[in-house]
Amino acid sequence: MNPRLSHPALMLLGLALLLCLGRFALPEALIRLPEPLILPFADWINAVFAFLRDDLGLMAVTRAFSGAVEFCLDVTANLLYGKSRWPRLGPIPWVVIAATMGMAGYALAGWRLALLSAGTFVWIAVMGQWKWAMETLSVIMVAAPFSVALGLSAGTLAWRFRGVERVMNPILNIAQSLPHFAYMIPVVVFIGVGPKAGAIVTIIFSVPPMIRMTLLGLRAVPPEIIESGKMSGTTKWQLMRSVRIPAARTELLIGINQVIMQSLAMVVLASFIGMPGLGQKLLNLLQSLKIGLSVEIGITIVLLAVVLDRLSKAWAMKQPAHLEPGATWAARNRLLLIWLGLCAAGFALAAAHPYFAGVERKQALSLAVPIDAGVDGFIRLVTPLTDWLRWFLITWVLIPLRDGFLWLPFSAVLAFIAALGWLVGGVRSALICLAFILPIALSGWWDRAMITVYTVTVAVTIALLIGLPLGLWAAARPNRARRFLLLCDTLQTFPSFIYLIPVVMLFGVNDVAVVAAVMVFATVPILRFTIEGLCGVPPETIEAAEMSGAGRAQLLWHVKLPLALPTLMIGANQSIMFALFMVIIAAFIGTQDLGQEMQRALSSTDVGKGLVLGLAVAFMGLMADHLLTGWAARRRKAAG
Amino acid sequence: MGQNDNVISCKNVWKVFGDHPERLTGHLKPETTSEELRATGHVAAVRNVSLDIARGEMLVVMGLSGSGKSTLIRCLARLIDITDGAITVEGRDLGTMTETELIDLRRRKMGMVFQSFGLLPHRTALENVAFPLEMRGQDRISRIARASEMLNLVGLGGREGYFPRELSGGQQQRVGIARSLAVEPDIWFLDEPFSALDPLIRREMQDEFLRLKGMLAKTIVFITHDFDEALRLADRIAIMKDGAIEQIDTPERIVMAPATPYVAKFTSAVDRARVVHAGALALAVEGRAIDGPALPAIETLHALARRILQDDRALIPVAGRDGVVTGLIDRAAALDLLLGPAA
Numbered sequence A: 001m002n003p004r005l006s007h008p009a010l011m012l013l014g015l016a017l018l019l020c021l022g023r024f025a026l027p028e029a030l031i032r033l034p035e036p037l038i039l040p041f042a043d044w045i046n047a048v049f050a051f052l053r054d055d056l057g058l059m060a061v062t063r064a065f066s067g068a069v070e071f072c073l074d075v076t077a078n079l080l081y082g083k084s085r086w087p088r089l090g091p092i093p094w095v096v097i098a099a100t101m102g103m104a105g106y107a108l109a110g111w112r113l114a115l116l117s118a119g120t121f122v123w124i125a126v127m128g129q130w131k132w133a134m135e136t137l138s139v140i141m142v143a144a145p146f147s148v149a150l151g152l153s154a155g156t157l158a159w160r161f162r163g164v165e166r167v168m169n170p171i172l173n174i175a176q177s178l179p180h181f182a183y184m185i186p187v188v189v190f191i192g193v194g195p196k197a198g199a200i201v202t203i204i205f206s207v208p209p210m211i212r213m214t215l216l217g218l219r220a221v222p223p224e225i226i227e228s229g230k231m232s233g234t235t236k237w238q239l240m241r242s243v244r245i246p247a248a249r250t251e252l253l254i255g256i257n258q259v260i261m262q263s264l265a266m267v268v269l270a271s272f273i274g275m276p277g278l279g280q281k282l283l284n285l286l287q288s289l290k291i292g293l294s295v296e297i298g299i300t301i302v303l304l305a306v307v308l309d310r311l312s313k314a315w316a317m318k319q320p321a322h323l324e325p326g327a328t329w330a331a332r333n334r335l336l337l338i339w340l341g342l343c344a345a346g347f348a349l350a351a352a353h354p355y356f357a358g359v360e361r362k363q364a365l366s367l368a369v370p371i372d373a374g375v376d377g378f379i380r381l382v383t384p385l386t387d388w389l390r391w392f393l394i395t396w397v398l399i400p401l402r403d404g405f406l407w408l409p410f411s412a413v414l415a416f417i418a419a420l421g422w423l424v425g426g427v428r429s430a431l432i433c434l435a436f437i438l439p440i441a442l443s444g445w446w447d448r449a450m451i452t453v454y455t456v457t458v459a460v461t462i463a464l465l466i467g468l469p470l471g472l473w474a475a476a477r478p479n480r481a482r483r484f485l486l487l488c489d490t491l492q493t494f495p496s497f498i499y500l501i502p503v504v505m506l507f508g509v510n511d512v513a514v515v516a517a518v519m520v521f522a523t524v525p526i527l528r529f530t531i532e533g534l535c536g537v538p539p540e541t542i543e544a545a546e547m548s549g550a551g552r553a554q555l556l557w558h559v560k561l562p563l564a565l566p567t568l569m570i571g572a573n574q575s576i577m578f579a580l581f582m583v584i585i586a587a588f589i590g591t592q593d594l595g596q597e598m599q600r601a602l603s604s605t606d607v608g609k610g611l612v613l614g615l616a617v618a619f620m621g622l623m624a625d626h627l628l629t630g631w632a633a634r635r636r637k638a639a640g
Numbered sequence B: 001m002g003q004n005d006n007v008i009s010c011k012n013v014w015k016v017f018g019d020h021p022e023r024l025t026g027h028l029k030p031e032t033t034s035e036e037l038r039a040t041g042h043v044a045a046v047r048n049v050s051l052d053i054a055r056g057e058m059l060v061v062m063g064l065s066g067s068g069k070s071t072l073i074r075c076l077a078r079l080i081d082i083t084d085g086a087i088t089v090e091g092r093d094l095g096t097m098t099e100t101e102l103i104d105l106r107r108r109k110m111g112m113v114f115q116s117f118g119l120l121p122h123r124t125a126l127e128n129v130a131f132p133l134e135m136r137g138q139d140r141i142s143r144i145a146r147a148s149e150m151l152n153l154v155g156l157g158g159r160e161g162y163f164p165r166e167l168s169g170g171q172q173q174r175v176g177i178a179r180s181l182a183v184e185p186d187i188w189f190l191d192e193p194f195s196a197l198d199p200l201i202r203r204e205m206q207d208e209f210l211r212l213k214g215m216l217a218k219t220i221v222f223i224t225h226d227f228d229e230a231l232r233l234a235d236r237i238a239i240m241k242d243g244a245i246e247q248i249d250t251p252e253r254i255v256m257a258p259a260t261p262y263v264a265k266f267t268s269a270v271d272r273a274r275v276v277h278a279g280a281l282a283l284a285v286e287g288r289a290i291d292g293p294a295l296p297a298i299e300t301l302h303a304l305a306r307r308i309l310q311d312d313r314a315l316i317p318v319a320g321r322d323g324v325v326t327g328l329i330d331r332a333a334a335l336d337l338l339l340g341p342a343a
């Protein structure tokens, strides 16, 4: 590193150290920002919102939009679980839906997905969770198309007009680092609580990835395809509709996949604002510590997540294939005919026996009792360990660390952050980092933010300690690596809420459980990117090192790890993002950080406070992102 | 074919890429150097190109990669706007055409074959070929009939329902050719259409191309960097270097009378005997005795090699198509060309 460049950074580091060491002599104003300097961001935001709502008549617009959403919700609710609304056709018997989903799996990816998909819906029905699952799905079925349409239009605008893109980009960056709850509060203000609000928050939350994938897809269309379209004499509109959009098909479908997965994650969390369905059930059961029943619901959510993910990914990856010339109509529409046949059989079955139309509560199977017994046995076995671990962690690690973070003068933290920024990207990065961190100090939520930082730091550190060695071990064999990557893929599709079940089961409701949940959630990306980084080292490089006589350990330390480092940094970056999201979600099992305040803001529908807290979380994430990606980019450039 | 019957003509055409090419419009002179342009952050991909292409002519554009061939052809189709100069197509200024006129021109007059095919991945071969017809609003039945006819023409009958990714490179290229022919264009642009093919298929495609060319009288601009290909196909060859045309002439003259050292170097590896016709080598009779059988003027020396070797006359007469003797070949000079100069 250029010594002259690092000089100011070193000075800043020294300053931070000095501020810490000399804390006892510091004036109060350098330890915590004095009260008069704290800016009432929340009041300002509230004023803006009040203006939007009352004076600008935005209420009317949102009413109209939510009216449209509500109409669609009623239709899907009627079809899926028989809510008595137009078109009054439902509920569709569960066997028919299971057969349809199985058929979709078969059409998109063959037998295995068909079995998984149909099996999931049979499980849901047989376990007596049909209504809850359908409540959840009916919202996704409405929210996802809305998000896709919005994302497609916004993405197209951004692609067409550079100005729009320039404005949209930072907004998307912030939007994608805002925790889920920050979206809920404004929606509650405008719409209230309930399924409609749940659907709308889901729509808003899942638009950003669609915008990004649309932009990416439209950009990635090979120029020769566009030119050949133009030479075919297309007008601008024909070119868009018949060439650009179909040629961007894969990216757009991946966007749809992301929309669906985001919708599922949000819909489950929307239980906090009165959204009925699987999420609400899980929330209630977890709060009353009914582990067996929560596990049942958890399995359903996980199965649904995996099925929806596999189906939509299979759709994105499916390539068209030709039919034999001269095929008959029946041969060309074979799948359609089979599906119609299955549906007819399903309706007949439902008419013949009510069990196949809907499973009554008392007919439902339950695994809760054996699960509870098993879990109880297991807990009794590990209690000495978990109790000790809990005691040890709380007394010797968590509390001292938390106090330490709270003890730090804010001026020292600012100097430290600026030093890191300077190290990574000179004065520009130092200023960017300060721009992210200073508003948090100015907002007056410094202490809460430090608790969030402390939880994330502890959790990500443990995640690194677990994820790195595990990743090293997994990457040693190609087969093992593949299996682990598949596992990570699957774990990442789970809605974050699910991760709370095992930790509540093991640790109860306290700080350790929060850290554990965050830690588990944050380990997945580290594991994944460690494996990808190590497996991505070019084989020629390894062979060259082997030829020069490097041993296994040398190979790892001097060749593989340095080359994998940039990828690893992406993993660490994602891990921090995930941790921040999880910390906020985990708030309801008891923390004293920003998350808890956000829950309070949610229950008192305080938009200003909610958004300020959300932005504080987003800014921390963006700052970490800026530092880590900047650093990885430097490393990559240095590596050539 | 009248001398003034030009389908395409370019006057001092420039295409400059870079930071602000629009600022250079009107300021580009023939003597503007690359260094001057580079100093302002620009590269000239096409520099000061003037050429005329006659109706029914086949012009082959050659040059190393990066010499601006593709850019030139894209300018001719106005897929990109030129920085300076003027291009007229059938007497109309391409630069001043409106969007609608341009679309109309492409729908009725132009076809283009792309180096990497540019097929629409989500459409079958048949639908790809029918695409230009669909865009101009032709009804379904007639466009499918036309598209199948075109696919049969390029030897892909039976593959109508295949998707591009299910076809080999050569087959995809033939779909591209069929598509470009579907609207019966008068002007046909081909950008290295055979470069992605292995030699065997390439030869096959060239034969097919010559067959098509014989069947359909079109004005053709064909890019290649394979000299043998150019010699087989071209009426005239244009050699490009750094965006400028070094020489534009018949294959024979390019080889025998290179205008610049660069052209000479470019063609140095070419077997002259395959290019030069007996007629071109002939000296004037000037009252010298003519007896015995004459060689046909339109054949290349290569084709006549055996006859020249076995003939022991020092001067061999050459006759045109009508059998009238037009000149005499110096046998020693012909042998030099065929076998290399005597040591």
Ligand SMILES: Nc1ncnc2c1ncn2[C@@H]1O[C@H](COP(=O)(O)OP(=O)(O)O)[C@@H](O)[C@H]1O
Residues within 6 Å of the ligand: B017, B018, B043, B044, B045, B063, B064, B065, B066, B067, B068, B069, B070, B071, B072
């Ligand atoms: N879109 C573009 N932007 C900037 N430079 C370009 C662009 N297209 C082509 N060029 C430059 O113009 C020159 C000519 O390119 P091209 O016409 O593709 O050459 P050829 O087809 O003869 O290989 C090259 O130096 C290339 O880098």
Ligand SMILES: [Mg+2]
Residues within 6 Å of the ligand: B069, B070, B071, B115
């Ligand atoms: Mg080219």
